[in-house]
Amino acid sequence: MQSLSARRPAARMRRDPAPSKWDYRLQRWMLTPYVRGFVVKGIPTLVILGAAALWFSHEPNRQAVIGQLTHLREEFEARPEFRVSLARVEGASDDLAAAVRAKLALPLPMSSFDIDLDAARARIEALDAVKKADLRVRSGGILQVVITERVPVAVWRTEDGLTLVDETGHRVAGLLSRADRADLPLIAGEGADAATPEALDLIAAAGPLTPRIRGLVRVGDRRWDLVLDRDQRVLLPATNPVQALERLLALDHAQDLMNRDILTVDLRSDHRPTLRLTPHALADIRRAQGLDTVENEL
Amino acid sequence: MTDLYTSQRAMRNMRRAAMQRGVIAILDVGTSKIACLILRFDGPDRLREQDGVGPMAGQSQFRVIGAATTRSRGVRFGEIAVMNETERAIRTAVQAAQKMANVRVDHVIACFSGAEPRSYGLAGELDLQDSVVTEQDVSRVLAACDVPDLGHGREVLHAQPVNFALDHRSGLGDPRGQIGHRLAVDMHLLSVEGDVVQNLLYCIKRCDLELAGIASSAYVSAISSLVEDEQELGAACIDMGGGATGISIFMKKHMIYSDSVRMGGDHVTSDISKGLQIPLAVAERIKTRHGGLYATGMDDREMIDIGGDSGDWEKDRRQISRTELIGIMRPRVEEILEEVRATLDAAGFDTLPSQQIVLTGGASQIPGLDGIATRVLGQRVRLGRPLRVQGLPQAATGAAFASAVGLCLFAAHPQDEWWDFEIPAERYPARSLRRAVKWFKDNW
DSSP: OOOSSSOSSOOOOOOOOOOOHHHHHHHHHHHHHHHHHHIIIIIIHHHHHHHHHHHTTTTHHHHHHHHHHHHHHHHHSSGGGGGEEEEESSSOOOOHHHHHHHHHOSSSSSETTOHHHHHHHHHHHHHHTTTEEEEEEETTTEEEEEEEEOOOOOOOOSOOOOOEEESSSOOEEEESOGGGGGGOOEESSSSTTHHHHHHHHHHHGGGGGGGGGGEEEEEEETEEEEOOOEEEEOOHHHHHHHHOOOOOHHHHHOOOOSSSSSEEEOOOOSSSEEEEEHHHHHHHHHHHTTTOOOOOOO | OOHHHHHHHHHHHHHHHHHHHHHHEEEEEOSEEEEEEEEOOOTTTTSSSHHOOOOGGGGEEEEEEEEEEEOOOSSEEOOOOOOOOHHHHHHHHHHHHHHHHHHHOOEEEEEEEEEEOOOEEEEEEEEEESSBBOOHHHHHHHHHHHOOOOOEEEEEEEEEEEEEEEEEEEEEOOOOOOOOOEEEEEEEEEEEEEEHHHEEEEEEEEOOOOOOEEEEHHHHHHHHHHHHHHHHOOEEEEEEEEOOOOEEEETTTEEEOOOEEOOHHHHHHHHHHHHHTTOHHHHHEEEEEHHOSSHHHHHHHHHHHHHHSSSSSSHTTTTEEEEHHHHHHHHHHHHHHHHHHHHHHHGGGGGGOEEEEEEEEEGGGGGTHHHHHHHHHSSSSEEOOOOTTOOOGGGGSSSSGGGHOOOOOOOOOOOGGGSOOOOOOSSSSOOOOHHHHHHHHHOO
């Protein structure tokens, strides 16, 4: 009895059909490096980018993503590690520290991300008495403000009142009475503050005249007058006033000039100092020379 | 002559360009199968440090990254008989190999076994102008060889300088820079039918591939199957393919003779098919599974089901003993070997110092072949398998792939051929710059 199903030979010949010409070409084309790269990487990238762009082109989606990101950012910034709860002012007197705190005007506690240190520094440095301010957020949530104060070196008298100025001529503070800071020299005149360094040089060079100095007057924002007691004035030149003063001191040392009855010493000309005597002394000299002057109101 | 020169040179340049790009395909167009290997050239220094592999004649330069084989169609006696069938078979093999390698190849080196190869030994002599041999002198002495009349429609496939002699010193491999007066060269030239080569070229071109080299399969299978000392001392490689059996004789690492016998394994199959009245496919299967050349008493009892699809119960239940099968196969194999013997005798193989014979190719896998070959060809016969190259799949390491593997080695490290030398300056056109340079050199 034979089974009805056809018996196949045990080992079938392996089929390997030839590819069609176009199949072969397509396969070779797909194996070309650029085409392959484009298909394997380029097309998925384009599809993903396209889908993302399509999704983002819808306004609510965009808003939702932005809102989510903002929320995440805020949550992160609000963490206690970044909270600043205390401002510590160092290197300032109590009054100035109070003024600095007032200027800082930060609603503490707040996140260190929200503090604009540059703006705060600019605000503090706007105070006249502050020369330099260093702000940094220290660990432990402390905002450290290190202040370098301006040191007043002179009193500047203006029509409005008295002002303390530092060595660069910058205003430090107002002054109610001269007697409060009698240790500081007095300067006056328009533009005197800007020329403060020169004034300090002159005072340092005054030597034996120092006890007699009443102050320095800036004339025409150009040159200095040294005012001494007994209403004596030394008119200094605009250029090299220190040398002129030293010459005067030499003259004084030799001839005891400043103790005489002199109203002004004019040093503005390099060639010769010019003296102006008091009217009384002038009359005495003339009398001694045998000259009679008519003294009248004119 | 110049036509051949230029086409072979163009192929050499294309081979160089393909190696630069790093990928080249190997195509063995055989009668029974078409094999395609894809090689990737990594450069010689990629492997050296880690596994201590030396240059080894270029074998370490490449790696087989794709291999495919397909049943051949339209090829008879190693020549293309039906063009589009062959084209389709080549496409199948190339596509499968590309798929495995995952890379596109544009350049292909092909070999074939048919086309009636004929060997010629050429000799040329030249008196040197100055006593030192220069590159130009080598080209000139090569040009001085008289080319025999190859016959109508025949072309040169290989032309290799085998030996240089300077005065009375012979056996020089490279005479450049040596001092002497008279330079002589022996050259081996292999000519084939031009039409067969043209057909193969056309087929490969139809597959959108470019031919970067062409070789005789007898030559390349000898490269892969003969070990180095056999190549050096002298040996014959018998590449028993499906439709043709290629013979090549090597000496001093050069092929000195090549021929082919237009018979092979397919003839054994067709004998079985005719003798037992069975289809060719079944005959092939019976041959490979049960074939042999020596019958023993055991074989009388081993019955082989040969079957059939005729519907006739008597015919479909036929059985033969293995002895009968051997009785059909043996005369044909003996005939092939006799032909080979005759060819070797004609070539004067018996005068060579070493008489080593190496059998390779798909048909050499018949059990018992070495015994018969010893009887017919001489005592020193061995079965050869191709060299192992990197990345070759296990399925492609058999003797049937000797020519494909040899072609890999040929691609990686070709021997110098005639067209690798420069054209001598005298042969250049009159206004050539090189000629001017030569004139200056001679006169100052």
